[in-house]
Amino acid sequence: MRLCLPLDHVSKVLALMALQEVPSAPTHFIGLLNLGGNAVPVFDLARHLQRPVFPYRTETPVLLCGTPSRRCALIVEHVDGVKHVNDHQHRVDDVLRDGRAPFLTVFDDGGGLTFMLDIDALLAALLPG
Template identity: 70%
Template structure:
């Protein structure tokens, strides 16, 4: 894996990152339009400049413990392969370089079930790199 910039963020009990090239912006949680009969992880629709953008609770989608939302709860707006959505996360820890020389454990996470590209130790503990393309394809089927 080459060096790349990634946005680091967290869910309860899980540290993650995603390639910065998939991140459009980070917003604070705002008023969303509820969608009746939507799956539990589907939070609602965000009106972003007249475009309805689906917002997903990434923690629920990844079967993590629930956490309380508030007006400062971050929403990571991401886009890849023509799919765009907001991901509600517990916290955003900033942008950092992911070194291609870090010891990785790809075989642990690369199967048909895991939505991660790799896992690595960044010196503070393990970080899972989200497979943004796979997650958005799963959440927003064509």
């Protein structure tokens, strides 16, 4: 499954590093990342979306992302880079905005369908309250 985030919601791509486990956390909550003295929650996006899991390696990418008021890190299998999405590429927005999936839209970037994550819906699910 190909996913993307609007670039203004991603601040860094880091390599996987040591995390502090949190007892009794959900399986998609992997732990806390110490980033400059701030604890950042780290989630496995595949597990959260009930997709097949993949083994972590030292080069596994972690996306530091969020909004001005909330921040988290997402473990992803790989990062394809930065691409521009034209408005004419957007498709089936109404189907995805049913309240059950954290997606804004889906589009074909020439390599297949890509789902754009809704950062607000994703953060509400990952960081309730």
